[in-house]
Amino acid sequence: MRPFLTAASVLLLAIANTVIMIIPLMAIALLKLILPSQSLRRACSIGVMRIAEAWAEVTKAIFGWLTPTRWDIRGLEKLRRDTSYLIISNHQSWVDIPALLQTFNRRTPYFKFFLKSELIWIPLLGLAFWALDYPFMKRYSKAKLDKYPHLKGKDLEITKAACEKFKDLPVAIINYLEGTRFTPAKHAEQASPYRYLLKPKAGGVAFVMAAIGHGLDAILDVTIVYPGERAPGFWALISGQLPEVIIDVRVRPLDPSLCDGDYQNDPAFRARVQAWVSDLWAEKDALIASIKGEGVTRLQSTSPRT
Numbered sequence: 401m402r403p404f405l406t407a408a409s410v411l412l413l414a415i416a417n418t419v420i421m422i423i424p425l426m427a428i429a430l431l432k433l434i435l436p437s438q439s440l441r442r443a444c445s446i447g448v449m450r451i452a453e454a455w456a457e458v459t460k461a462i463f464g465w466l467t468p469t470r471w472d473i474r475g476l477e478k479l480r481r482d483t484s485y486l487i488i489s490n491h492q493s494w495v496d497i498p499a500l501l502q503t504f505n506r507r508t509p510y511f512k513f514f515l516k517s518e519l520i521w522i523p524l525l526g527l528a529f530w531a532l533d534y535p536f537m538k539r540y541s542k543a544k545l546d547k548y549p550h551l552k553g554k555d556l557e558i559t560k561a562a563c564e565k566f567k568d569l570p571v572a573i574i575n576y577l578e579g580t581r582f583t584p585a586k587h588a589e590q591a592s593p594y595r596y597l598l599k600p601k602a603g604g605v606a607f608v609m610a611a612i613g614h615g616l617d618a619i620l621d622v623t624i625v626y627p628g629e630r631a632p633g634f635w636a637l638i639s640g641q642l643p644e645v646i647i648d649v650r651v652r653p654l655d656p657s658l659c660d661g662d663y664q665n666d667p668a669f670r671a672r673v674q675a676w677v678s679d680l681w682a683e684k685d686a687l688i689a690s691i692k693g694e695g696v697t698r699l700q701s702t703s704p705r706t
Contacts, residue, residue, distance in 0.1 A: 403639035406466055410638040413462045421455040426524065429531030442568055448531045449510045456505040463498065467640040471502045475649035479507045484571045484615055486608065486654065487511060489622035490597055490684060491576040492631035495645065499624050500574065503647045508620070509570040514608060533565050535573070537611075552664075560611050567615060575605050577677060582631065594685040596692075602670075602677040606663035613659025619652040623684050625691045646691055 425448050432444035463469065485508055489496065504511055510532070517536045520526040529536075577600035580586065592599050609616075625646040626632055636642040658676065661669030 403641060407635065407639040410462060410466050413466075414459060417455060417458045417462065421451055421458075422524070422528070425451045425528060425531065429527050432531055433527075444531070445533055445565070445569060448528075449533075452510050452532060453506055456501045456510075459498070460502055460505065463502075463637070467637065467642070469637060469640075469642045470644045471499070472644060472646045473503050473649070474647065475651070476503070476507060478651050479504070479620075479649070481506070481508060482570055483617045484509065484566065485573070485618055485620045486605075486613075486616050487572055487574045487620045487622055488577060488605065488680070489574065490582070490624055490688075491578050491580070492582045492624065492626065494634040495626070495632055495637050495642070496581075496624055498637060499645050499647055500622070502645075503622070503649065504572065508572045511572040511574050513574050533569070533571075535566075535611075537607075566612060571612075571615070572620070573608060573612065573616075575608050577601055577605055577681070579604065584630075594681060596688040597681055597685050600677045600681045602674045603663060605677065606658075606661075606670075606673045609654075609659045610661075610663065613654065614656065616654055619654050621650040621652050621680065621684070623648040623650075623687050623691070625688055648687060648691065 428444050428447045428451070432441050432448070435441050435444065487500075487504070487508075489500070500511060512532065512534045514535050514537050515529060517538045520530060520536055578598040579601045580598070582596070582598050586598055590599050625648070626642075627644055632642050655676075658673060661673070663670050663673060
């Protein structure tokens, strides 16, 4: 019964924390919606981010009180809250989000995701995303662009306009290059050349860098590693059955030239971005292998001799 009691306690406290925090967040969001002054709206943006950070800190404390998970976070020494980052991470589990909260909350600007423009219409959540300055992007399918050629480039223009607010406040944008969570079935279906990763999608990160690249100061290359052969589900975390999570953070310079090309229409530039992503992913795959080997060595050294 202990895992069920632990999970129930975590969920109840997490829900209570969310309900309590969302009330002032929504109040400030509505205020931001009607205020005419840019400076006052900026103050509201800072206010809702502080509430979101407080929510994340309480969430971290809940996991710290009720679960035994050890968060082994490496490479935090150079992180700053007054600069802008592109965060690139591998993606294996719903636990990745709590892992990022443990790693970056109050060490960098509150992190954000690019969201589809349709999500702004979700009741309450859409307003919260807007208040937190999550960038909403408009993407057109290839079929639609073939039918309406005049729309080419419009998606990038709309997204750049949505990111204008980042000129006034530091930002940390997360991009999962794999586009989906890793599973052995997806890995086999792709015939991925990497042992622990799916094939990365260079087009997505090229779009992000084209939209806000020159407003970013560095890349945070994040590698999340879980013990065992399979990544744990969210249940393992909230029920206290996840012993350890290792998060490795590496600060990398951002090459400005990767922000200026036309990924869709320039084959040479596309090949360059793809080569950069492939090199990054090969290094990440080797790092995961090294960390997993380190874990095996640690277990062997602590196991009783026979």
